Amino acid sequence: MAHDEQTGVMDVFIARCRANGLKITPQRMAIYRSILGSVDHPSADAVYRKIRTEHPTISFDTVNRTLLKFAEIGVIRTVESHSGVRRFDPDTAPHHHMHCLQCGEIIDFCDRDLDAVPVPEAVLNQFDVFAKRVVISGLCLKCAREGGVKRES
Amino acid sequence: MAHDEQTGVMDVFIARCRANGLKITPQRMAIYRSILGSVDHPSADAVYRKIRTEHPTISFDTVNRTLLKFAEIGVIRTVESHSGVRRFDPDTAPHHHMHCLQCGEIIDFCDRDLDAVPVPEAVLNQFDVFAKRVVISGLCLKCAREGGVKRES
DNA sequence: GTTACTGCAAAGGCTTTGCAGTCTG
DNA sequence: CAGACTGCAAAGCCTTTGCAGTAAC
Numbered sequence: 001m002a003h004d005e006q007t008g009v010m011d012v013f014i015a016r017c018r019a020n021g022l023k024i025t026p027q028r029m030a031i032y033r034s035i036l037g038s039v040d041h042p043s044a045d046a047v048y049r050k051i052r053t054e055h056p057t058i059s060f061d062t063v064n065r066t067l068l069k070f071a072e073i074g075v076i077r078t079v080e081s082h083s084g085v086r087r088f089d090p091d092t093a094p095h096h097h098m099h100c101l102q103c104g105e106i107i108d109f110c111d112r113d114l115d116a117v118p119v120p121e122a123v124l125n126q127f128d129v130f131a132k133r134v135v136i137s138g139l140c141l142k143c144a145r146e147g148g149v150k151r152e153s
Numbered sequence: 154m155a156h157d158e159q160t161g162v163m164d165v166f167i168a169r170c171r172a173n174g175l176k177i178t179p180q181r182m183a184i185y186r187s188i189l190g191s192v193d194h195p196s197a198d199a200v201y202r203k204i205r206t207e208h209p210t211i212s213f214d215t216v217n218r219t220l221l222k223f224a225e226i227g228v229i230r231t232v233e234s235h236s237g238v239r240r241f242d243p244d245t246a247p248h249h250h251m252h253c254l255q256c257g258e259i260i261d262f263c264d265r266d267l268d269a270v271p272v273p274e275a276v277l278n279q280f281d282v283f284a285k286r287v288v289i290s291g292l293c294l295k296c297a298r299e300g301g302v303k304r305e306s
Numbered sequence: 307g308t309t310a311c312t313g314c315a316a317a318g319g320c321t322t323t324g325c326a327g328t329c330t331g
Numbered sequence: 332c333a334g335a336c337t338g339c340a341a342a343g344c345c346t347t348t349g350c351a352g353t354a355a356c
Contacts, residue, residue, distance in 0.1 A: 099233065134287055135233060
């Protein structure tokens with residue numbers, strides 16, 4: 001990511017916070033910068049452990065509360081998960097998920113055709129649609145090689 | 154549901170258990186029958202509370218363990234969730250979800266066109282696909298009426 | 307009779323809440 | 332300076348684990 005692009009992203013972030021009445025603190029800047037660089041879908045704990053290397057005094061609670069706040073104002077998202085642990089997604093652009101039933105990994109992928117699938121009119125009538133995504137469940141290559149899940153087809 | 158149809162469903166269920174080496178117990182029968190009648194996506198606790206009215210002596214642990222076992226052998230599914238509480242889905246046929254960001258409700262809907270969306274070849278090459286579903290995020294009518302979420306577009 | 311399941315209890319993990327001190331605007 | 336944020340600690344849920352007794356096959 002080029003330096004001016006990074007600056008631009010942070011400017012948008014700051015404007016977004018201000019627009020929602022959130023104060024700009026060093027912790028929030030660090031947390032946002034950290035999660036922006038994540039390609040996976042980290043849990044609050046994963047973000048905490050990563051950020052701790054640069055900001056040893058930050059607390060887990062601040063990280064967790066901040067991530068929830070960010071999700072609330074829409075600068076990040078929470079992703080659907082089967083594991084019982086909440087995970088966050090810094091990518092708010094439309095994209096889709098492959099979800100491994102064995103290891104729980106969630107892998108992003110993009111596809112213009114899937115982006116374009118129409119929302120049925122019946123849904124539009126009874127729901128205020130913000131976003132849509134295709135979620136594919138199955139096994140990642142690694143887990144498939146290791147023998148798959150215990151399941152009858 | 155007609156009586157013979159109900160019987161048929163239970164027969165399939167029993168055969169499925171036997172094929173996976175699971176014993177048929179009154180608890181398992183009751184739990185399966187209970188969740189079959191659910192149109193929502195109950196948590197283990199919800200199933201427990203519902204089943205308790207008919208089987209006051211059943212324990213929460215049995216319900217929870219049984220639901221996990223059922224999901225393992227594929228007679229039910231777990232659904233992706235944002236809330237941190239695991240939820241189960243008795244409907245193993247392909248269908249899609251509307252997910253309310255405010256109240257967390259997950260509403261099923263069916264759509265032939267969405268069932269038919271093709272999985273990209275790039276995904277097929279790096280993933281063993283079991284199922285796919287379209288997940289629509291937004292607000293249900295009730296929550297939309299109550300003012301929606303705090304979020305900047 | 308053997309193997310697996312149930313129910314109870316305890317432990318474990320993640321998330322949420324309350325509060326005093328501190329910092330942003 | 333006022334209101335909001337941070338960090339610490341404790342409490343709250345939900346889920347998982349171990350074990351003895353019991354039931355299915």
